[in-house]
Amino acid sequence: MGMPGTERYTSYMTADGVEAKKPCLVGMTREELTAALAPRPDAKLRGKQLAAQLYSRAQDDFANMADLPLAFRQELGERFQSQPLEIAAHRHSTDGVQKLLVHNGDHQVYECVLLPYEDRVSCCLSSQVGCPMGCRFCATGLGGFDRNLTAGEIIGQYLLLQRISERRVSHVVFMGMGEPLLNLKNVLKSVRLMHEEVGLSYRHITISTVGLVPQIYELAEEKLPIHLALSLHSPIDEVRDRLMPVNHKWPVAEVMKAMRDYYVATGRKITLEYLLIKGITDTPEQAQELARVVKGTPSVVNLIPFNWVDTEQGFARPEKERVQAFRRVLESRGVNVTQRVERGHDIAAACGQLAGQHKGKFARREAPSLPVLN
Known part of the structure; x- marks a missing residue:
């Protein structure tokens, strides 16, 4: 398996030279994967194979999806990204x-x-x-x-x-x-x-x-x-x-x-x-x-x-x-x-400790103290 976070297919250039993200396959159901591969005549089969690779095998690298034809793997790399994160x-x-x-x-x-x-x-x-x-x-x-x-x-x-x-x-x-x-x-x-x-x-x-x-x-x-x-x-x-x-x-x-x-x-x-x-x-x-x-x-x-x-x-x-x-x-x-x-x-991975690095638009950092009960 590829190392997590090393996504190789994250963006492409549009006709007017603007960088845009490719559609991400992780998060799609099997039916949505099939629809994304249309109008391929084998879209249903390839959608099923992709679902197995992405989810049950946790594969994030198209090149390593060995049960898929090489040309299809290359097409996937040109059209999509696998892991969104x-x-x-x-x-x-x-x-x-x-x-x-x-x-x-x-x-x-x-x-x-x-x-x-x-x-x-x-x-x-x-x-x-x-x-x-x-x-x-x-x-x-x-x-x-x-x-x-x-x-x-x-x-x-x-x-x-x-x-x-x-x-x-x-x-x-x-x-x-x-x-x-x-x-x-x-x-x-x-x-x-x-x-x-x-x-x-x-x-x-x-x-x-x-x-x-x-x-x-x-x-x-x-x-x-x-x-x-x-x-x-x-x-x-x-x-x-x-x-x-x-x-x-x-x-x-x-x-x-x-x-x-x-x-x-x-x-x-x-x-x-x-x-x-x-x-x-x-x-x-x-x-x-x-x-x-x-x-x-x-x-x-x-x-x-x-x-x-x-x-x-x-x-x-x-x-x-x-x-x-x-x-x-x-x-x-x-x-x-x-x-x-x-x-x-x-x-800092225990309950209540997550997100020390995060500070969003509506951060709450100041509030009156609670009394301690006897």
Whole structure:
């Protein structure tokens, strides 16, 4: 396979001497590939072969697509580009995590992460350049927002990570930069490509949201057996309002009803991501209210001790004893609890740390501090 980010067919000159980008094949469905190759009489066959090369084999170099005729490969190089992304930086963690900073030539950068585990290889993908949600604890939200990513830019991240992985990347989480449900059309197209062309199980794909109620219902209507994870982070509206502006529009009770309805529609147990910030979200009172909120809902609460981000809020990570005490309260009330396996701290690839290099048009860097709760 070619080295990631070394795209050879990125632009061409128009008749009036203007440089223009060639159409990119990654992001196209098999049917769209066939249409792009028309009016070739063998377009359907070549479209099927191209889909296999691009997606299931993660091939980015037309010259290496050996099952295609040489003349056809040369034609592809003249007419199209394969991979839409370029790598601006590639960082390696001491724990095996790798992080790529990528862009599509416009230098609006975003990040994706390769997460190898003993029993699987997962990856974390971005859905937007930046994020408009403005969560007060997140580097991405503080950096502001530029635009949605295309389906090709989304699945292109997966393919880049697959090319640098020694093993098959079998699990995908949309927990990188951006709010996936604000870019639902492109996210769903990329998810279907991962399932239909790459061969990933829908059950190994997780979409995370801060709690956009209309889009949760829209996703539920798709009836896809994917996981949906809610970034809850506090069960108390007053606290969540200060941490997450979205809570002003869709408070805890409303978003939890939507998540329960998602479970009813899809049969998929929901995940509640819960960030433990010392003195703010990790108190016994918060744990007791969280247990009440999730009671009777098939769910798992995933605890995430705060990873340092320069938010200017003075947020701190709780000691292990506080984390354990919070977990004991939940478990004593019958809540299914897990704790995030933390990876990639030394390259700022852990939860909430992505996008240190990004600063979009609507960057939020100043806000009044939150009070610490006793």
